[in-house]
Amino acid sequence: MDYKKELKQQFKEAPVDAGVYQIKNETNGKILVGSTKNLKTLNGIKFMLTNGTYTTHKELQEEWNHFGKDAFQFEVLEKLKKKDDPYFTEKEALLELEEKWLEELQPFGERGYNKN
Numbered sequence: 001m002d003y004k005k006e007l008k009q010q011f012k013e014a015p016v017d018a019g020v021y022q023i024k025n026e027t028n029g030k031i032l033v034g035s036t037k038n039l040k041t042l043n044g045i046k047f048m049l050t051n052g053t054y055t056t057h058k059e060l061q062e063e064w065n066h067f068g069k070d071a072f073q074f075e076v077l078e079k080l081k082k083k084d085d086p087y088f089t090e091k092e093a094l095l096e097l098e099e100k101w102l103e104e105l106q107p108f109g110e111r112g113y114n115k116n
Contacts, residue, residue: 016040018094019079020101023113025063027071032060032113033105035098037090042074060113077101 017039023032036042048054049064049072064072078101080094108116 017079018082018090020077020094020098022075022077022101022105022107023060024073024075025060025067025071026073027067028063030063030110030112031105031107032057033077033098033101033107035094037094039076039079042076046074057113 016037018035018037019039020033020035021039021042023034023045025031045054046069049061050069052061052065054061054064078097080090080097082088082090083093102114105112107114
């Protein structure tokens with residue numbers, strides 16, 4: 001197997017982590033709390049913000065354009081611990097985890113980009 005094919009195979013077999021993340025504006029302290037089934041998608045969010053195409057949170061995009069990418073920090077707050085329980089659903093567990101962090105950090109209004 002050539003090197004490229006081997007790398008692609010390793011990428012496909014790498015475990016996919018779900019979790020909760022925050023994007024923090026270091027200039028004004030505002031944060032966005034979000035969750036994803038695949039934490040690797042954070043690179044996609046960075047890409048969209050850099051290209052001005054992130055439409056999910058317009059205020060975040062506007063401030064990214066104003067302050068620049070160096071003013072923002074991406075951080076994984078918590079990875080979802082998967083269970084071998086037949087009643088475990090990743091989607092519900094991820095939603096509960098996100099709610100926990102939203103409750104703790106309160107990223108609404110002047111404090112963040114999330115909508116209440």
